Amino acid sequence: MLPALTMGDPAGIGPELAVKAWRARSAPFLWIGDPALLAGEVPVVEIGSPEEAAALTGTALPVLREPLAVAATPGRPDPRNGAAVIASIRRATELALAGKVAGLVTSPISKHVLRQAGFPYPGHTEFLAALCDAPGEEVMMLASPRLRVVPVTVHVSLRHALDLLDEARIVTVGRIAARALRRDFGIAAPRLAVAGLNPHAGEEGLMGDEERRFIRPAVASLRAEGIDAFGPLPPDTLFTEAARRGYDSVLCMYHDQALIPLKTLDMAEGVNVTLGLPIIRTSPDHGTAFDIAGQDRADPSSLLAALALARDLGEQRRRFDAAQ
Numbered sequence: 001m002l003p004a005l006t007m008g009d010p011a012g013i014g015p016e017l018a019v020k021a022w023r024a025r026s027a028p029f030l031w032i033g034d035p036a037l038l039a040g041e042v043p044v045v046e047i048g049s050p051e052e053a054a055a056l057t058g059t060a061l062p063v064l065r066e067p068l069a070v071a072a073t074p075g076r077p078d079p080r081n082g083a084a085v086i087a088s089i090r091r092a093t094e095l096a097l098a099g100k101v102a103g104l105v106t107s108p109i110s111k112h113v114l115r116q117a118g119f120p121y122p123g124h125t126e127f128l129a130a131l132c133d134a135p136g137e138e139v140m141m142l143a144s145p146r147l148r149v150v151p152v153t154v155h156v157s158l159r160h161a162l163d164l165l166d167e168a169r170i171v172t173v174g175r176i177a178a179r180a181l182r183r184d185f186g187i188a189a190p191r192l193a194v195a196g197l198n199p200h201a202g203e204e205g206l207m208g209d210e211e212r213r214f215i216r217p218a219v220a221s222l223r224a225e226g227i228d229a230f231g232p233l234p235p236d237t238l239f240t241e242a243a244r245r246g247y248d249s250v251l252c253m254y255h256d257q258a259l260i261p262l263k264t265l266d267m268a269e270g271v272n273v274t275l276g277l278p279i280i281r282t283s284p285d286h287g288t289a290f291d292i293a294g295q296d297r298a299d300p301s302s303l304l305a306a307l308a309l310a311r312d313l314g315e316q317r318r319r320f321d322a323a324q
């Protein structure tokens with residue numbers, strides 16, 4: 001079974017990367033989108049169902065058609081195409097839930113363009129949770145060769161993130177992350193470093209009391225469940241090479257605390273993974289890159305890593321579940 005790659009924003013670098021990924025032939029996939037976006041770039045065969053895909057992948061890219069409302073112009077996103085972009089994600093998710101594709105790999109979307117099209121979710125992560133009927137169970141991880149990070153709060157303003165943080169949320173995210181590290185990444189006893197929120201992790205309350213009030217208690221609760229969590233640790237030294245040897249993943253308190261170190265270290269090979277869902281979902285770590293769309297400048301490394309990781313996570317999950 002193949003994974004499904006979604007179209008993403010047709011004015012971004014998604015279509016160019018799909019072409020480059022198919023040419024690389026390192027991890028086969030079927031694509032859900034408007035075939036006009038790929039015309040002349042790769043041999044395409046339109047299929048009616050994923051079952052028809054397996055026989056084709058060596059010779060042509062199998063495509064499930066999801067037509068755009070208007071022709072796409074690279075670098076000029078058009079909210080009128082939002083419905084097709086959303087339909088591509090919905091269809092890939094439904095196929096994954098039905099066991100007809102091995103998982104989904106999403107191409108980048110523009111959150112504000114989709115918002116103009118009436119999309120009520122801040123990103124894929126929250127939309128997928130709704131489609132899987134698992135709201136609140138979705139957890140974002142960014143994984144790369146050198147680091148795995150899990151933000152406890154995600155697509156909210158920094159001010160709002162502070163309001164959302166509490167012991168229960170940290171414990172829930174830590175529990176889901178630890179389980180996914182065991183089940184999907186094959187790490188038998190994952191070590192979970194927990195970042196502090198404040199400078200020097202609060203310096204014993206001198207620079208903030210969130211560590212004392214709820215981060216330390218959350219670490220204790222996770223440990224009581226048998227999870228090897230430790231912290232809160234000062235965030236500024238948590239991502240050094242030496243520190244990274246001491247954990248399998250970091251639980252971070254907000255989006256940029258997690259994503260800045262990962263994208264700085266490993267932008268080209270970073271992969272966004274949604275944990276906590278019944279399906280496998282990965283994505284490249286970059287966005288739509290409208291500034292370079294249509295110029296043949298997009299680097300496919302992160303998408304290739306996302307396709308390979310979707311395959312590996314699926315295989316590991318099947319092995320884990322079979323052994324239970």
Ligand SMILES: NC(=O)c1ccc[n+]([C@@H]2O[C@H](COP(=O)([O-])OP(=O)(O)OC[C@H]3O[C@@H](n4cnc5c(N)ncnc54)[C@H](O)[C@@H]3O)[C@@H](O)[C@H]2O)c1
Pocket residue numbers: 013106107108109110111112124272283284285286287288289290291292297298299300302
């Ligand atoms: N998975 C997703 O759907 C996803 C992920 C991240 C950002 N986004 C969205 O993408 C939009 C643009 O975000 P942004 O500008 O902050 O980040 P971006 O990743 O799109 O671009 C940042 C910079 O990196 C460059 N870049 C990105 N990917 C590249 C690649 N594969 N090869 C070469 N250069 C590349 C871009 O040209 C740009 O200069 C936003 O709407 C954001 O929300 C979506």
Ligand SMILES: N[C@H](C(=O)O)[C@H](O)COP(=O)(O)O
Pocket residue numbers: 122123124125126259272283284285286
């Ligand atoms: N926070 C992600 C990143 O910056 O890489 C990105 O916005 C993607 O989010 P979704 O997977 O929820 O679309």
